Amino acid sequence: MNNNRRDTGADRSTATAGDPVPAAGATDEDVYDVLVVGAGPVGLTTAIQLGARGRRVGLVERWPHPYPLPRAVVFDHEVARILASLGLADDLAAFSEPAADYEWRNGQGETLLRLAFEDTGHSGWPAMNIFTQPQLEAALEARARRTPGVEVLRGWEAVDLIEDTDGVRLTVAESAGDEPVIRDGMRGRRTLRAHYAVGCDGANSFVRSRMTTGVTDRGFQHDWLVLDVIPHDRDRVFAPRNLQVCDPSRPTTAVSGGPGRRRWEFMLLPGKSAAEFGSEQHAWRLLADWDLHPGNATLERHTVYTFRARWAENWREGRLLLAGDAAHQMPPFAGQGMCSGIRDAANLTWKLDLVLSGDADETLLDTYTTERSQHLRHALELSVFLGGIICEPDPAAAAVRDARMLADRRAGRDPLADLPPQTLTGGLLRQGADGAPQAPAGQLGCQGRVRFRGRTGLFDQIVGVGSFTLLATEDPRTLLHDGTSGWCERLGIRLVRVTGDTTADGPDDVIDLDGTYRAHLERCGQQALLLRPDHYVFGGTPRTEEVSGLLSALRRGLGTSSGAAVPAR
Known part of the structure; x- marks a missing residue:
């Protein structure tokens, strides 16, 4: 099987049925x-x-x-x-x-929310x-x-x-x-x-x-002065590295702007004049509170931007x-x-x-x-939820917000816990009898370090990208019906066996060096997962003998089983 069909960049742009007709005189x-x-x-x-x-x-x-x-x-x-x-x-x-890190503080310097980010997501x-x-x-x-x-x-x-x-x-x-x-x-x-x-x-x-x-407008709109700064002292430490100051007298963002750069953002307060808000002189006046001035920093960019939703x-x-x-x-x-x-x-x-x-x-x-x-x-x-926290200009409302968030922090409650999960809930996903996606369909697939055909690294760079991928605990080739196998061949679906056996050397054996995939399969209660090219799970199965059914569901979802080009309309 040519599992790399969609990775090679082979020219498939000459299909005829949907080809555009050149305009008169076009080359x-x-x-x-x-x-x-x-x-x-x-x-x-x-x-x-x-x-x-x-x-x-x-x-x-x-x-x-x-x-x-x-x-x-x-x-x-x-x-x-x-x-x-x-x-x-x-x-x-x-x-x-x-x-x-990403820390949110009130006007008194108290921490309202702190997010620590993993080195490996x-x-x-x-x-x-x-x-x-x-x-x-x-x-x-x-x-x-x-x-x-x-x-x-x-x-x-x-x-x-x-x-x-x-x-x-x-x-x-x-x-x-x-x-x-x-x-x-x-x-x-x-x-x-x-x-x-x-x-x-x-x-x-x-x-x-x-x-x-x-166009649907969420009704969130605020003007902010955005400043990009290059401090001359590259060793200067800003702690926390990324900070939101939820001060009703001047909501402020102070974050990294990439290696060697910093970004500040200041909200235009209601009733304040916008005439001088975006000027370079005003920018330096605001930055002075952070011990930044033309002698120790370069103001790379200053602009007023309207945040919308x-x-x-x-x-x-x-x-x-x-x-x-x-x-x-x-x-x-x-x-x-x-x-x-x-x-x-x-x-x-x-x-x-x-x-x-x-x-x-x-x-x-x-x-x-x-x-x-x-x-x-x-x-x-x-974004709007977080914006509602920082963009509060009313001192009384800000005090209520602070009290609530400080109480949540002391109690160990996550203020983001009630937000819906970041999971696809419709579209090209394996569905149950009720028409809803069957978990883990719609979840973002993980990535870990693997060894494949003698090379070691992250899955995408070692095994390949750009196609559907079937991850199974057994050799997936032995699990396919003849008709399904031919369709997989034509579509370029990558078939791999995930194993912890470091001696495995089959052509489709992917050695899961850190147990990332085996742990993921176990958490999902699955023996096989079918991943889409965008890394989201199309569907899974707890029984390897049902792999052909999983692939057939994808085939139905794509809406055609022929190899002929489909007219675009």
Whole structure:
């Protein structure tokens, strides 16, 4: 069995039934499988993952050069795993560091909440990581440009988008980012064709403007002054490393901004003048309380940002899809803004690939909104909950909050315990007779250190990424029916036996060096787990003889058993 079919980048972009018809006068250079609008972290991740699956991708970005200043500063263990799967495993340490801690204090300096993060999280990477976004984007763009099939079109602005029965037609015009490029009195234009267009183009998304979806606003809105600072003394210790000051007289964030950097955020209080709030002089006045001034620090960036909580109701309409800030925005207090966008890409890309190859019905794309929107709501509600703690300007209400949280802390009660679990509750998951997912379906799969075919390391880097994976306590090849085996071969499903026997040397034996997978299977009460390409559990079985039934459930869920390409509409 070729278990690496979806890892090789083999060109599968020549399937005929769903191919777009080139526009009159278009060249082959203008025809793609997927167009991605927006080359931030989400758009780059989307393009790389599609390109790695053999898809031809046009990545359109109106700015000729990447944005050089920091924005997002946090990614979690799951996103670290996704970034590593793109080929950045060896690069992460250059621009990120473990977050270590996150402490919330009131105006009197009392600790209301303290979160300590594990050095090794559920996905095999530190639970929370602080990073520098320009360096991440540079690494992602370099990877995208090295990925066969991906064409990065910087300096081209999307100006028209039409969907028809054959695909989408995107018109792009030369752009300097904030103004058009005029040559000989004219603005250069190109017409691009593809099966699908994915809008990763931010809160003011052009692609979303071409959709009819409504937007739900949670009603959370506050203006904050965001400051990125480079202290000249790189050995200066900030303890805790990441701090929220829940002081009604000046709600403040003071966190790491990645190696060698710090970030401060200050809330604009009700009734205060916004005229000078975002000025550099005001920034230095605020930083003076932290013993920072132009003599010992560089103010890299200062901007006023409005924190909001809202999301698009539909992330797919026909051939148009949304991801990242184009689909949702949230306050930064849980560090899940960019993380949610990269999860969008991880969820969407393998589904697009299966639909384009004819191995899944187009209805699979409807599970994208189902799965990601409810998962997004968990992150957004957590962000709003935490924002409600810190953004309280009323001293009396803040005193009530402090008393409650201090009592919870003394009693050992977790203020986050009542939030819903971060688990998929619908979509492409194995369902029971009642139509609900059967646990552990929808849970995020773990990652541990393994030995496979003589190599040792984390599972993804040693065994591979990009395909469905069946983990079983017995040789899964002996558990499949003949028909199921052939289908697995065509779909590229990876079949492995998880074992603690360090002498095992079968071609599909994965030695579980730290017992990570065996402990996970035991906790779930399963003998086999079927993992999706985005690392979420499709389903499991407590009996190895039911593995074929598990795979058959996936086959039904994909909606087609034929190998022919399925028309996109």
